[in-house]
Amino acid sequence: MYFGSSSGVDTSSEVEIHASDAQKSDYFGYVLDAGDFDGDGTGDLLVGAHGTDKPASGAGAAYTFLGTSTGFDTTSEERLQA
Numbered sequence: 001m002y003f004g005s006s007s008g009v010d011t012s013s014e015v016e017i018h019a020s021d022a023q024k025s026d027y028f029g030y031v032l033d034a035g036d037f038d039g040d041g042t043g044d045l046l047v048g049a050h051g052t053d054k055p056a057s058g059a060g061a062a063y064t065f066l067g068t069s070t071g072f073d074t075t076s077e078e079r080l081q082a
Ligand SMILES: [Ca+2]
Pocket: 035, 036, 037, 038, 039, 040, 041, 042, 043, 044, 066, 067
């Protein structure tokens, strides 16, 4: 993932986002959304993983990663399960 700025994409801002329990067949990152989910004024990231088979076959999941003033907190992963 790269962050944008008023002058375009900042290619020096690369951040890798991983789910701690994702497997190749989970399709982690196939769908993304962004917003300020916790209302702290920083952008957060929602990452879909529709192929996840935990806790049951075809269950799917989504993961949130919270933003900070300096980028994403990749340790803030929260798994959402229907
Ligand atoms: Ca936020």
